[in-house]
Amino acid sequence: QVQLVESGGGLVQAGGSLRLSCAASGSFLSINTMGWYRQAPGNQRELVADITRGGSRNYANAVKGRFTISRDNAKNTVYLQMNSLKPEDTAVYYCNAAANSYTGGYDRNYWGQGTQVTVSP
Numbered sequence: 001q002v003q004l005v006e007s008g009g010g011l012v013q014a015g016g017s018l019r020l021s022c023a024a025s026g027s028f029l030s031i032n033t034m035g036w037y038r039q040a041p042g043n044q045r046e047l048v049a050d051i052t053r054g055g056s057r058n059y060a061n062a063v064k065g066r067f068t069i070s071r072d073n074a075k076n077t078v079y080l081q082m083n084s085l086k087p088e089d090t091a092v093y094y095c096n097a098a099a100n101s102y103t104g105g106y107d108r109n110y111w112g113q114g115t116q117v118t119v120s121p
Contacts, residue, residue: 001103002026002110004095009115016119017083022095022112024076029100032107034071034078038091038117045094049080062088085119093117 008020024031035050049059049069057069068081078095095112099105 001101001105001108002028002031002097002099004097004110004112006093006095006112006115009093009117011118011120012085013120014086016085017081018085018117020080020082020093020095020115020117022078022097024097024099024110027102029102031073031076032098032100034095034097036069036078036080037094037096038089039094039114040091043091048093050096051078082117085117087119087121089117090119091117 002024003026004022004024006022008018012018033050033052036048037045038048039045047060048063049067051057051069051071066084071078092114094114097110098107099110
């Protein structure tokens with residue numbers, strides 16, 4: 001019922017910046033919390049940051065002070081501004097959203113396809 005499409009990934013040098021975007025589309029009553037997760041080879045998927053519908057934010061300690069999550073509720077889009085990137089940030093970044101459906105689902109989680117972020121030394 002909900003499709004999430006990420007964009008903005010790529011290859012950057014350490015110290016550089018990237019801005020990820022994730023747009024939700026489909027049939028849903030509302031989008032609740034949205035977030036970004038990442039998974040590096042050999043590691044489990046971990047939360048990077050999330051944001052509630054009202055704008056409350058959480059960040060992983062590893063990215064606090066460098067990344068900023070934001071959202072545009074009118075566009076059903078969440079963003080992740082990544083500054084001062086480090087090689088350790090290299091991973092596939094996945095968008096996540098919790099949505100309520102018109103057919104009775106509540107806070108069901110949806111995932112994007114992922115976008116690669118590679119930070120070179």
